[in-house]
Amino acid sequence: MTEFDSVVRSRCVVAPEGVGPRSVGIREGRIEAVDDYDAPMPAREVTDLGGIALLPGAVDLGTGVHEPGRDLAECYRSVGAAALRGGVTSVVAAPAPARPPVTCADSLQVHQRAAAGAGVDVYFLGGVTLGSGPLDLADLRAAGAVAFHGSLSDGGAPDLAALDDAQLRKAMAELATLDAVLFVHAEDVEELGTPPVSAEQRPPRAERRGMERVIAAARVTGARTHVTPFTAAECAALLAAAGSIGVGLTAQTCPHYLCLSAQTPGAEPIAHVCRPPLRSEANRKALWSALLAGDRSQITTVGSGHLPAHGLYTLEWSLSALWTAAARRGRGLAELARWTAGAPADLLGLAGKGRIAVGFDADLVGFDSTRRVPVPASDPGPYAGRELTGAVGPVWIGGHRITDVTAPRA
Template sequence: MAEFDSVIRSRCVVTPEGSGPRAVGIRDGRIEAVAGYDTAMPARTVTDLGDTALLPGGVDVGTGVHRPGEDLAESYRAVGRAALRGGVTSVVASAAPARPAVDRVGALGAHRRAAAGTAVSVSFLGGVGADSGSLDLTDLLTAGVAALQCSLSDGGEPDLSALDDSALRKTMAELAAVDAVLLVHAEDSGELCSPPVGTGRPPRAERRGLERVLAAARMAGARTHVHPFTAAECAALLAAAGAVGVELTAQTCPHYLCLPAESLVRTSPAHACRPPLRSDANRAALWSALLDPAGPAVTTVGSGHLPAHGLYTLEWSLSALWTAARRRRLGLEDVVRWTAQGPADLLGLSDKGRIGVGADADLVAFDSARPVAVPAGDPSPYAGRELAGAVGPVWIAGHRVRPE
């Protein structure tokens, strides 16, 4: 057998087939073999993680990048550093809020140049606003955006305007023709109160928005992914989409699964969430929707990282999600399905989000038993909390990097 560039062994390697003791052989940045833990595999470097788990790197969909007042390239570098600390090896950058918003090919080029020095893999969402034309969408898809993104209210403000029903249907029809995915911030602008914070963003805004999305998708047939999804009372509406032939799924975030509104102090950054954190009863019901044995419509979990609104969640999302999942006696396989494999499958990123032959060697060591204390002064909603699970070494295209 030819020598591998590197081999990583762990007694808990999480693959699409399950978790167990395995050895992963890497050559030229890709996974070339997945074998038994004790299999002889000559390599230039060998790493034995022991009981520390080996996961595929996370794929974070809709990551906010732009930080107000900061150079765009530095914003990408900051996101890359936070991603590595959080076990994310691929970010799919949100089209907005961003300066410039990624709603034209020229703006996409500016973001690609700015992202060139990012420590992790970067893909992009293309933004659809009220003034977007058919040629703009075609150009963005041809230029290689992973999916398109829109909002029914202020999800992209101040850099991307909301769509009305006519524009939403038109966008969906164009995307259905090329089998592209549309991500929708589904809060309905007509149901938001003034000011649109806290109780000014009631669950009925999500319900009304979902009704609009479902009606448009039934007419156009587009693959649609709602993000973020928070109002568990709307889960039945999501689940019913499949019965009428609509491919409608959703993404939620760890803070909606972990932090009920009743637990927040007045100064918590989590008050900036759009939609807001909801009650403890809603949190429990959201978990039920995520774990629906009939086939959940909530299929992915993303960080919801959005510096433009003061939300810095990327670094702690994996540990926060694992903390809550472990309490429910769930396994790392579940977490990987929501944060890595599911997002990669949604966007057709076939080389990402899994440990298997032919996939990119983007890997994360994760000590699931190790407690992690979030500093009290951290800008995240998890400040001062103790979480479970520490991210260790990370490999990007087979090269070992240490989170800063």
């Protein structure tokens, strides 16, 4: 009988075929078998989680890493520790703001070396700048960029200036030939105040106008485009309309937009660091409706929006915050795993990530979906002092159980 390196059992394994009691056999870092909970599966190490759920490790898209004044490798170690505490096993790092910004193959290699000690799998987005030409984008792709990111305003400030329509179309045309996804911060610079520091100066119409520009360019070029972060629920109809005319446009939102609003008590300290800002309570509820529109929803992924360079620390608590709000709406763990793991991995074609299935990497997260978790009042993020539901741990990366996910917070 086959002996596995390790076996993880749970009465609540979230797998593609459904949620239920199963055993997961792991060999050489990959899932080699998924069988009944009580199936005989000899292994050198067996972990029985009982009623604690087993999720695929989250894949966080567009994670900010850089913190001013800190060594780059230290930034990656800090983000890696926060990711593990938050059930994230793969990080797709934003190209900017960063030092150096990931806008050429040489700077990408600097980040690749710095990320070697992160403790999680790290992938990279390449930055689209005003001067990005076909060779620049092709070189970034060849060097390992899994997708690209551009902004129509200050989404990558100060390293990615706002693209105009001609530059946007030019970049999209090239990325279409590379079969690469373009992430876009869609707030339109012409609709923002100067400087855009308050919610009143960053109105939903800026997002709407930006999305109209993105749809027009994507329709001409055929580029696959992912709007992130998507916050203005009134723009959900634009997303749906884009799909109806054959435009490959999807979107990502963040748990803080789903859990908090501009009217939420205690949310004021983070209101000015969110780009776009926290919006109204009515918008928050409508954003949930757009996310939960089933097969009609073009909001396919939910990412942390972690951006320490701007003072937004969300990575550690995003999974629990999202689950807290989703469970109140009667949603299940399968949806949680789809939004945070399966759909992000599929979007970027990350082979072996995002699912508990044979042949996939053994990136696994124990998740106690009923345990209440108090967020320390000293936490630098938006959930400080709040009580969430859903505790992360243990975590496996490539079949290796991480025994310490309590490294000091940034």
